Amino acid sequence: MSEPTLPPAPSGNPGAPGEPAVTVTEADAVLLSAYLDGELSGDEHRAIEARIAAEPPLRDELEALTAGRRMLIGAENESTSLLHPSQTFLAFGKSKLANAAPGELPVAPALKPPRMRRTLLVLGAVVFALLVMRGAGRVLRMLAAPERSAWQMTAVSGTWQVERDERMVSFENPAALQVGDRLYLDHLQTATLESPGGAVCTLEGYAKVRFQGSGGLFVEEGLLQIEAKDERAAADLDKAVRTPDGAVNLRGAGRLRVQVTPAAARTGG
Amino acid sequence: MPVEKPAPSPNSKAVPGGRLDPHAGLLPSGQYDASAASDDELLSRLASGRGRETALPELFARHGERSLRLAARILGDFQAAEEAVQDAFVRLADKASLWRGDASFNTFFTRLLVNICRSRRRRGHDVLAKGQNVGTPSRVLGGLAASSRITEVAKRLRAEEVRQAVHEALEALPEKYREVLVLRELQGLSYKEIAEVLEASLDEVRIWIYRGRERLRQVLEGREV
Numbered sequence: 001m002s003e004p005t006l007p008p009a010p011s012g013n014p015g016a017p018g019e020p021a022v023t024v025t026e027a028d029a030v031l032l033s034a035y036l037d038g039e040l041s042g043d044e045h046r047a048i049e050a051r052i053a054a055e056p057p058l059r060d061e062l063e064a065l066t067a068g069r070r071m072l073i074g075a076e077n078e079s080t081s082l083l084h085p086s087q088t089f090l091a092f093g094k095s096k097l098a099n100a101a102p103g104e105l106p107v108a109p110a111l112k113p114p115r116m117r118r119t120l121l122v123l124g125a126v127v128f129a130l131l132v133m134r135g136a137g138r139v140l141r142m143l144a145a146p147e148r149s150a151w152q153m154t155a156v157s158g159t160w161q162v163e164r165d166e167r168m169v170s171f172e173n174p175a176a177l178q179v180g181d182r183l184y185l186d187h188l189q190t191a192t193l194e195s196p197g198g199a200v201c202t203l204e205g206y207a208k209v210r211f212q213g214s215g216g217l218f219v220e221e222g223l224l225q226i227e228a229k230d231e232r233a234a235a236d237l238d239k240a241v242r243t244p245d246g247a248v249n250l251r252g253a254g255r256l257r258v259q260v261t262p263a264a265a266r267t268g269g
Numbered sequence: 270m271p272v273e274k275p276a277p278s279p280n281s282k283a284v285p286g287g288r289l290d291p292h293a294g295l296l297p298s299g300q301y302d303a304s305a306a307s308d309d310e311l312l313s314r315l316a317s318g319r320g321r322e323t324a325l326p327e328l329f330a331r332h333g334e335r336s337l338r339l340a341a342r343i344l345g346d347f348q349a350a351e352e353a354v355q356d357a358f359v360r361l362a363d364k365a366s367l368w369r370g371d372a373s374f375n376t377f378f379t380r381l382l383v384n385i386c387r388s389r390r391r392r393g394h395d396v397l398a399k400g401q402n403v404g405t406p407s408r409v410l411g412g413l414a415a416s417s418r419i420t421e422v423a424k425r426l427r428a429e430e431v432r433q434a435v436h437e438a439l440e441a442l443p444e445k446y447r448e449v450l451v452l453r454e455l456q457g458l459s460y461k462e463i464a465e466v467l468e469a470s471l472d473e474v475r476i477w478i479y480r481g482r483e484r485l486r487q488v489l490e491g492r493e494v
Contacts, residue, residue, distance in 0.1 A: 026479070033479035037453065039460045065479075068486045069454060075435035076342075076455050085337055089351045093329030097358055 024057050032062045036069065149177040150215035150236075151201070156191040160184070183209045185222065193217075197236035199228045217241045219260045226256040303327035308374035315365035328374070329358050335456070336382055342451040343386040345440045353389055357382040372465055379458070380466045383448060390444070438488035446481030453478055 028051075034040050035048050052058045153174040161170050163182040177183070177193075185191055187206040194200050195215060203209065207222025217240055226241060226248070228234035234250050241248040243260045250256050303311060303323040311328055314320035333354060340350035340357075361378060368377055439447055445467070452458045452466060464474045 026476075029483065030475050030479040033482060034460070034475050037460070037478070039475070064486065065482055068482055068489075071431065071489070072435055072439070072450065072454050072485065075432040076338075085334060086348075086351060089333070089337070089355065092355050093326050093333055093358070097325050097329055097355075 024061050028058060029061055029065075032058060033065055036062065036065050147179040147213065149179050149181065149211040150196055151177055151193045151211060151217060152195075153177055154192045154194050156185075157189050158186075160189065160191065177211050179211055179213045181211045182220075183207070183211070195233065195236040195240075197228075197233040198230065199226065199233040199236045201226050201241070215240045219243050219258060221260050224258040224260070226250060226258065228253050228255075308332075309370075312365055312368055312374045312377065313370070315362055316368045318366070321362050325358060325362060328361070328378075332375075332378065333358070336378070339379070339451060339456055340382060340386050342436075342439065342455055343383065343448060344390055345436075349389060350386075353385050354382065357385050360385070373462075375458075376462050376465045379452070379456070379462075380468070383452075383466055387444065434489060435485075438485050441488055442481060442484055445477055446484060449474060449477045450481040450485065 031040065031044065031048050032052075035045065035052075040048065048058075052062060153176075156171075156174055159170050159172055161168050161184045162177070163169075163184070164178065164180065183191070183203075185203055185205070185207040189203075189205070189207075191203045191207075192200060193203070201217065202225045204223050204225070207224070208220040209222065209224075210218040210220060212218055215236060219241065224241070226237060228237055228250055230253050234252050234254070237248065237250045237256075241258070243258060245260075248256060248258060303320070304327060306314070306324075306327075308328065308331065311320065311324040314324050336354045336357065337347075337350055340353045341347050344350050344353060357378065361381060364381055372380075439450065442450070448467065449463055452463045453460075458466065460471055460474045460478075463469075463478075464471050467474070469477075
């Protein structure tokens, strides 16, 4: 980018006070700029050189363009010595560039989360999993059909309550009992339960009875009268009725009266 | 020296579209020596879909820092410039297929880089001072010559201040004037090459370069005032 040698200045004293100002058009200045860069055709080059020699304002303009150009290039050369590419940039050409997928933009490697953040993330994931599992379990229980007790309540006086799924549920009339229900009767109530085999249990007064799977009946408190009309009915009762003191056995047809108190169980027949 | 095994080619003489032979740099042993190939040959190799592992790093080694200076001057941000240059080299592998052999690597890649810089500048941090159109119709010269004024400005400022002032003035220029000045004065491109890079006519390039110089001078003189 060498600069052209300026043509010799004409003799005389151009631009002296009292002389009319000379206009330099933009077209002239554009030609001078291109002349400075050596980008004029042969004819243009010769023509502008002739004018520069003859027109001092053009010469001044050319000098101004030259000075500005030197200033810009000088500043850039000064800067070049100060510009140092980063190690990341230099390494890019040696490794990443060769392996980058087409269209992939160069990006900084993903930062690993700090240890505390990772720990919190793991804990959060565990808590979330537990919540999901618990929720799923509850949903599954809700979706699953409740297991009905083998015992049917055939008669009951007044409103009776069962504790079902950790809630108290009230019923006005006989209703299907479920495994896991705990039946509560007050001291004025009576209820009649019947097993599939025909055994009949009568509860009188205050009672608390839990219904278990496989026809089990656990008397926690209250007075229970059991009647089996035949062996089949008696078979339903065999080891099915239990108290805190143990199972009730009724071999063959017969009746049994069971009294259970919270502190101790008394049986008689 | 980066060396790769060449992809088998049954007809290495057939170079469509007047492209250079993409197999330039093949050693007698059958290995490829990227450092022995010219820029255009490396670009041709990329255009043929080969040589990514060797041609790209070689071109980056040859032109990375020069491109960085160009991007830094257009963007006015050195870190953003590094990203732009990296971006340009990665995209070069894809864009090379568009090369038809009608432009040199220098022109082809500079156009790609300038476009990336423009996009980034417009997207992120366009700090162009709109309204700084000072206008450059005919001027009347008289009294103190313009060359004396700009020289006086330079004399009064220390070297560091000159550097800072010039770069700030460059930064304040409208985009196309800044681009032509950077391409011409700092990258040394010819008017023809600049016209190809910016996809403009030669006459436009001539005018833009002059106006860029003129506005730069006015900004610097205004700073001194």
